[in-house]
Amino acid sequence: MDINLLPDEILEIIIAFSEKEDAKALSRTSKRMYNLTIERIWSKPRFYGRRDHSFLTKITKFPIKELHTNEFNCLWSNICDIVSGLELIHIDNNNNNATFEDGFDDICEIAKPPIVLHTNALNMKYRDDFDLFLNEILGGVCSIRKVIINHKFSSDERRNCAWSPKQLEMVSEKVYIEEILLSSLSITDFDELVKVLCKLKGTRVNISKTRFNNQYLLTVEDLDKLATNNIKVFKIDCVALEYGLSSDGLTKFAPVLSKFQSLEDFNIRHAYCKDPIPIQLFTDLPIITLSTAQIRWEAGKIAEIVKILSEIKTLTNLGLEVNNHSDYKLSLADFERFKILPVVMFLDLEALDLTKENVPEFRKIMLEMKIEDIYWSSTGEYSNFDISLKSHGPDDYKTI
Numbered sequence: 001m002d003i004n005l006l007p008d009e010i011l012e013i014i015i016a017f018s019e020k021e022d023a024k025a026l027s028r029t030s031k032r033m034y035n036l037t038i039e040r041i042w043s044k045p046r047f048y049g050r051r052d053h054s055f056l057t058k059i060t061k062f063p064i065k066e067l068h069t070n071e072f073n074c075l076w077s078n079i080c081d082i083v084s085g086l087e088l089i090h091i092d093n094n095n096n097n098a099t100f101e102d103g104f105d106d107i108c109e110i111a112k113p114p115i116v117l118h119t120n121a122l123n124m125k126y127r128d129d130f131d132l133f134l135n136e137i138l139g140g141v142c143s144i145r146k147v148i149i150n151h152k153f154s155s156d157e158r159r160n161c162a163w164s165p166k167q168l169e170m171v172s173e174k175v176y177i178e179e180i181l182l183s184s185l186s187i188t189d190f191d192e193l194v195k196v197l198c199k200l201k202g203t204r205v206n207i208s209k210t211r212f213n214n215q216y217l218l219t220v221e222d223l224d225k226l227a228t229n230n231i232k233v234f235k236i237d238c239v240a241l242e243y244g245l246s247s248d249g250l251t252k253f254a255p256v257l258s259k260f261q262s263l264e265d266f267n268i269r270h271a272y273c274k275d276p277i278p279i280q281l282f283t284d285l286p287i288i289t290l291s292t293a294q295i296r297w298e299a300g301k302i303a304e305i306v307k308i309l310s311e312i313k314t315l316t317n318l319g320l321e322v323n324n325h326s327d328y329k330l331s332l333a334d335f336e337r338f339k340i341l342p343v344v345m346f347l348d349l350e351a352l353d354l355t356k357e358n359v360p361e362f363r364k365i366m367l368e369m370k371i372e373d374i375y376w377s378s379t380g381e382y383s384n385f386d387i388s389l390k391s392h393g394p395d396d397y398k399t400i
Helices: 008-016 020-027 031-042 053-061 076-082 100-108 127-137 165-172 190-199 220-228 247-251 302-310 332-340 359-366
Strands: 066-068 088-091 115-118 144-149 176-181 204-207 232-237 265-267 289-291 317-320 344-348 370-375 390-392 397-399
Touching (some): 076 088, 088 100, 144 165, 302 332
Parallel strands (some): 088 115, 232 265
16 A cells, blocks of 8 residues: 555654654655654654754754653753743753853753753762752752653762651652662662652653662662562663672573563673573573673584574674683684674674784675674784774764
8 A cells, every 4th residue: 555645644653653763764754754754753853962052943844742861962941942842941050160040050951841850960979969959959940741750870979968768758649769779879778669660650760770889789688579579670780689699690691580570671791700691591681781792602602692692582792702701712604693683783803813814704794784893902803914904884873
């Protein structure tokens, strides 16, 4: 059936449920499709890197309803003034040079639209900052629709910046909490935290890696309490788990991880174990990014490893990296097996059995893969090779 025969009303419904990239492709087919897809593409745009004032002015012609302040080099209030049709603004940029008072003043300048306030934008460093946040921002004239708790801090700042479960509950009594980064909290009694989380209907929980060393690490029992109480955990970084740097310790989490129906991303890429991770025990989990560094490579076993990786249906990014548990390097035949994986790759050349003679053959295979980045040590065994990177295709994938 010719899609052009469908009425606009039907096409608008189809486009509303399509992926944004699909809508972009459809918009290029005709003027009619451009007009029908423009709202899907531009109502909630996201930009990479920080844009200036002139860019913001240029995009005002589009039907933009929602923006994130961390994507622009402007005062928060200026964004709202320039894009007058906004229905929601995410205040989520973290300017390390700004004080909490600076952020407070900027928020008070925003009369409309409603705000989604990310706590990482406020640089709360002192104990009094929480009281000001609670009473002046949430209890004042600011139009805060919901809060995302995601502030981060160093080990030294933890005592003043980490919120207790009681403080979390106090915030929830004033505003809807959409998401919580668990490492933003001070956890001394996990049962107390679970009781508070049970009261927060619809709140999503992010259990992710942080930069300080003394964060609370979750046990199997802790995760089971969250799963049993139907807490909506959507992301788990294995570095936030108490697995004792052993694969046996990590595999003990597999059964309870499978209980989270809301889990969207189990990040195992940064796991460090003294022994190889049996990745086949985690293939049913939503793993998006993975490194081969923790999987033992052996001659004659690469086909089996690729088959296991192909069973992870959510896998979109794969790091082909130097193996931590073997000196084995991928041969041409081994490397070619990875072509079947529908992933974007990050390639460490020192994971390959590369010689000056077989560079052209490896290059030919790379041209058939989606390799976003290629790197190698400046002092490693390939440092004396005459190797340079080349881009190819519309997406600028890399080869040597």
